[in-house]
Amino acid sequence: MLRFILTKLLYLIPTMLGITLVAFGFIRLLPGDPVLLMAGERGVSAERYAQIAAQLGYDKPIWQQYLHYLGNLLQGDLGNSLVTKKPVLAEFLTLFPATVELGLVAIIIATVIGVPVGVIAAIKRGSWFDQISMTGALVGFSMPIFWWGLLLIILFSGILQWTPVSGRISLMYFFPPVTGFMLIDSLISGQAGAFRSALSHLILPSVVLATIPLAVIARQTRSAMLEVMGEDYVRTARAKGLSPRRVIGVHALRNAMIPVITTIGLQIGVLLAGAILTETIFSWPGIGKWMIDSISRRDYPVVQSGLLLIAAIVMIVNLIVDLTYGLINPRIRHK
Amino acid sequence: MTDTTVKLSDAAIRRRQIKEFWFYFSQNRGAVIGLAVFVLLVLTAFLAPLLAPHDPTQQYRDALLVPPIWQDGGRAGFLLGTDAVGRDMLSRLIYGAQYSLFIGIVVVAIALTGGIIIGLIAGFYGGWVDSVIMRVMDVVLAFPSLLLALVLVAILGPGLTNAMIAIAIVYQPHFARLTRAAVMGEKAREYVAAAKVAGASNLRLMFKTILPNCLAPLIVQATLSFSSAVLDSAALGFLGMGAQPPASEWGTMLAEAREFILRAWWVVTFPGLAILISVLAINLMGDGLRDALDPKLKRS
Numbered sequence: 052m053l054r055f056i057l058t059k060l061l062y063l064i065p066t067m068l069g070i071t072l073v074a075f076g077f078i079r080l081l082p083g084d085p086v087l088l089m090a091g092e093r094g095v096s097a098e099r100y101a102q103i104a105a106q107l108g109y110d111k112p113i114w115q116q117y118l119h120y121l122g123n124l125l126q127g128d129l130g131n132s133l134v135t136k137k138p139v140l141a142e143f144l145t146l147f148p149a150t151v152e153l154g155l156v157a158i159i160i161a162t163v164i165g166v167p168v169g170v171i172a173a174i175k176r177g178s179w180f181d182q183i184s185m186t187g188a189l190v191g192f193s194m195p196i197f198w199w200g201l202l203l204i205i206l207f208s209g210i211l212q213w214t215p216v217s218g219r220i221s222l223m224y225f226f227p228p229v230t231g232f233m234l235i236d237s238l239i240s241g242q243a244g245a246f247r248s249a250l251s252h253l254i255l256p257s258v259v260l261a262t263i264p265l266a267v268i269a270r271q272t273r274s275a276m277l278e279v280m281g282e283d284y285v286r287t288a289r290a291k292g293l294s295p296r297r298v299i300g301v302h303a304l305r306n307a308m309i310p311v312i313t314t315i316g317l318q319i320g321v322l323l324a325g326a327i328l329t330e331t332i333f334s335w336p337g338i339g340k341w342m343i344d345s346i347s348r349r350d351y352p353v354v355q356s357g358l359l360l361i362a363a364i365v366m367i368v369n370l371i372v373d374l375t376y377g378l379i380n381p382r383i384r385h386k
Numbered sequence: 387m388t389d390t391t392v393k394l395s396d397a398a399i400r401r402r403q404i405k406e407f408w409f410y411f412s413q414n415r416g417a418v419i420g421l422a423v424f425v426l427l428v429l430t431a432f433l434a435p436l437l438a439p440h441d442p443t444q445q446y447r448d449a450l451l452v453p454p455i456w457q458d459g460g461r462a463g464f465l466l467g468t469d470a471v472g473r474d475m476l477s478r479l480i481y482g483a484q485y486s487l488f489i490g491i492v493v494v495a496i497a498l499t500g501g502i503i504i505g506l507i508a509g510f511y512g513g514w515v516d517s518v519i520m521r522v523m524d525v526v527l528a529f530p531s532l533l534l535a536l537v538l539v540a541i542l543g544p545g546l547t548n549a550m551i552a553i554a555i556v557y558q559p560h561f562a563r564l565t566r567a568a569v570m571g572e573k574a575r576e577y578v579a580a581a582k583v584a585g586a587s588n589l590r591l592m593f594k595t596i597l598p599n600c601l602a603p604l605i606v607q608a609t610l611s612f613s614s615a616v617l618d619s620a621a622l623g624f625l626g627m628g629a630q631p632p633a634s635e636w637g638t639m640l641a642e643a644r645e646f647i648l649r650a651w652w653v654v655t656f657p658g659l660a661i662l663i664s665v666l667a668i669n670l671m672g673d674g675l676r677d678a679l680d681p682k683l684k685r686s
Contacts, residue, residue, distance in 0.1 A: 069525030080541050189416075189673075193665040195617055197624045198640060198658030201647050209648045324530035328621055342533065343625060346540045358537055362528045369528075 055377050059370055066366060074359040075120050078351055079113075088351050129356035134348055139356040143338060148231025149219060150337030153329070154322045156234075156253060157260035162315060165265045169272025169311075174299060176277065184269065191266030196325055200259040200332040207255060214251050217334035221248040256333040260325050264318040271314040275307040282306075309380050316372025320365050410678035417674020423667035431483040438477035439465070442634045446472035451650045467652045469643065475652060478634035479660050485635040486616045486664055489550055493615035494608050496554035501561020502604070506592045508562065509569030520566070523559035531556045531614075532621060539627045546629040549622045550615075557611050564607055568600030602679040609672035613665045620661050636661045 081088055086104045087095070095103065104110050111119070123129075129139040168188075172181040208216045215221070219233045226240035234253065237245035279285060280303050288302040289295075326339035334340065338357065345353035394402070411417055430437060440446075440463075452468040453460050454475075460467065466475040508519040526534070531553075538552035539545075572578060573596065581595045622628035623637025631638060636657040643653035 065521045066524045066528060069521060070528055073525060073529075077537060077541065082541075082543070186416075189669060190662070190666060193613065193617075193662060193669050195620055195624075195637075195640075195658055195661045195665070197621060197637075198654070198661065201640070201644065201654050202658070205647055205651055205654065320530045324532035327530075327532055327536070328624070331625065343536070346536060347626070354537060354540065358529065358533065361530065361533060365530065366528050 052377070056374060059373055063366060063370060067363065070359060070362045070366070071121060071124060072117070073362075074355050075117055077355050077358065081351065088349070124359075129359070130352035132345075132353050133350045134345075134353075139353050140360075142341070142353070143357065143360055145231075146336060146338050146341050148228075149233070149335060150323075150326050150330070150339060152232045152234065153253065153257055153260060153335060153337060154319075154326060156257040157322060157325075158264060158315065158318065160257060160261040161264035161268050161318070165268030166272050166311065169269045170276055170299070170304065170307075172269070172273045173276030173280065181273075185273065188266040188269045191262050192270070194262050194266075196259050196262055197328045197332055199262060200255070200329060203255050203259060204332070214255050219249065219252050219336060220245065221252075224248060256329050256335050259332070260322060260329045263321060263325060264315075267318065267321075268311065268314060272307065272311050275310045276303060279303045279307040309376070312379065313372060313376055316368060316375070319368040319372075323361055323365065407678050411674045414674040414677055416670040417677070420667040420670025420672075420674065423663065424671055427483055427664055427667065428487060430480055431487045434480050434484055438474075438480045439463070440474035440477040442473065442478045442481040443632050444473060446474075448472070451646065451653070453650070454652050466656055467650075469639070469653050470646055470650075473632075475656055478639060479636070479656055481634045482636045482639065482657065482660060483664075485546070485629060485633065486620075486661075489546070489553075489619045489635075490612040490615045490668075492550045493554045493557065493619070494612050496551070497557040497611060498561055498604065498608055500554070501558045502565050502597070504558070505562040505565025506569055506597065509566035510573065510588070510592050510596070512570075516566070519562070523562050526556065526559045529556075532618060535618060535622060536625070536627060539622060544627045544630065546619075546633065546635070549619055549628040553615055553618050553622075556618075557614070560607060560611065561604060564603050565600060568603060569596055572596045572599050605679055606672060606676045609668060609675055613668035613672065616661065616665055616668070 078088065086100055086109055101110075109116065127140060129143075131138055132142060135142065168184050172184050175181055204216055207214045220237065224237065224240070224242055224245040226236060226242065226245070229236050229239055233249040234246065237249040280299075285298060285303050288298045293302075323339070326335075326337060327343055328339070329335065330337045330340035331343050338361065342354065342357045342361075344350075345357065411421075446468060449461065449464060449468050449472045451470055452464050452472075454467045455462060455465050457467075464474050464476070466479070468474055469478070504519055504523075508516040529537075534556050535549070535552040538555060539548050542548035542551065569592075578591065578595055581591055586595060619628050620635070620637030620640070623635045624641045626641055629635035629638045631642060639657040640654065643650075643657065647654050
């Protein structure tokens with residue numbers, strides 16, 4: 052197992068370096084002088100220009116600049132935002148929990164609904180439940196989620212007035228962040244109604260973000276179940292007189308879950324891309340909205356490092372998925 | 387003894403193949419519906435100047451945010467109402483079909499061509515060439531597609547052409563991986579060895595001998611990418627990074643409609659519905675294509 056983990060980690064290194072190259076290249080590929088871009092829109096004096104150029108290492112050859120950049124990264128220096136002047140990493144770390152909270156709730160919704168729906172659809176193949184749920188899954192899979200979010204706002208915030216339109220919690224409540232997760236922090240704060248407020252802010256964005264993963268998970272679960280249910284060992288289990296519940300719950304479901312877990316893991320990239328749209332629609336203060344705002348404000352250091360951090364997170368999550376896969380499926384590990 | 391094998395002409399073989407394809411494709415009811423909707427979409431795009439009752443950019447200053455005809459205040463001239471500057475919604479939606487089709491075709495064409503060439507080279511030569519190419523593809527795949535497309539647009543500048551190029555670059559690794567996997571499977575087959583012995587050049591082996599036998603999964607992936615391209619370009623348009631106003635691209639229309647969501651439901655509902663229906667139709671078609679072309683991938 053250790054060998055398996057080490058090999059996987061080793062494979063990660065070239066890709067990680069590639070990602071740093073992309074982030075490094077980004078500023079240089081932008082039209083215009085990188086020093087002026089990094090200095091912001093107000094322009095700089097000649098001395099300040101030379102100072103920034105030296106500070107960023109632009110007066111050196113390009114490979115030295117890259118090594119310099121890598122060195123900074125290894126020391127945790129991801130540059131400063133042009134707008135807020137704060138270190139990018141610090142900004143990222145304050146906003147990241149909001150995206151994680153949204154993404155976690157979304158993936159929980161998607162799994163808790165998607166897996167049972169897929170299983171039932173497979174067991175009752177060809178039934179009306181199968182047809183309706185799979186049509187629903189295809190619609191969900193084809194959904195422009197930015198539009199879906201707007202529709203839900205029209206219905207639940209506009210017409211029914213059940214949920215707020217944007218933000219993470221009502222301005223009435225204020226408490227210091229402990230975990231960064233509003234649902235948990237609002238509970239800890241003990242303020243009456245705070246948790247309710249946090250939940251009502253979270254529900255629409257997380258449903259919107261869950262839509263595509265839910266559809267993918269339901270479809271994947273159904274096809275994995277159908278495949279497993281045709282296997283010899285399931286037939287044997289049936290033949291030896293086990294109850295249908297035991298056959299499906301123990302023999303079929305366990306094996307069908309292997310590809311499904313991979314699918315759920317692979318949805319993380321989808322979730323992060325979806326978070327960009329969802330957070331924009333609901334003004335959710337997470338890294339998706341932060342990236343969009345930074346792109347439109349031309350806050351290039353933020354875009355550069357945000358890109359790097361998000362790609363690194365996707366890589367790490369994929370690694371964890373790979374390792375889990377090896378853990379639950381010994382066939383992979385021993386290959 | 388007489389020889390009973392019948393020699394079929396190339397055309398006859400092709401006819402049989404098409405017949406067989408249609409047999410499997412038409413088994414899938416959803417796929418046929420999807421195809422029908424897609425054909426309608428293509429017709430709408432081509433006949434837009436004839437079908438649209440108004441010029442899509444003409445602003446009727448006396449008809450701002452007119453609701454659809456069946457609602458109170460609706461006007462006969464504007465079937466689906468007008469937007470905030472008095473442009474006819476129906477005409478804009480009809481012209482929007484042109485954008486979606488155009489985007490899908492261009493993105494898939496670029497991504498497919500690039501992906502096939504890269505995948506063929508990686509799969510055919512193997513070794514370090516393969517390793518380097520596939521690591522580069524891994525890097526591209528490590529970024530969430532929409533984010534990478536956004537950043538590429540930030541580099542290239544907002545606009546429809548750049549959005550299409552960005553999306554195509556992001557999709558291309560999928561085609562490269564598929565082609566590579568298929569090529570590696572085919573490369574070891576006897577017919578390839580035979581062609582090699584007969585003196586075929588590497589280029590001929592790659593494009594004429596191997597490629598035609600790798601097409602099935604690529605066609606399926608192309609359909610899926612077509613629908614994703616429509617979605618992603620609409621998302622870019624929605625974020626202000628794709629087609630720029632006054633283009634009647636559906637995502638851009640949604641972006642312009644955002645501030646009116648609680649006042650005028652129609653300016654938000656119809657463009658999104660158009661995106662959903664087009665994407666759904668193409669995905670339905672993709673499911674049918676997969677069943678017909680690639681039985682191994684069959685869903686059930």
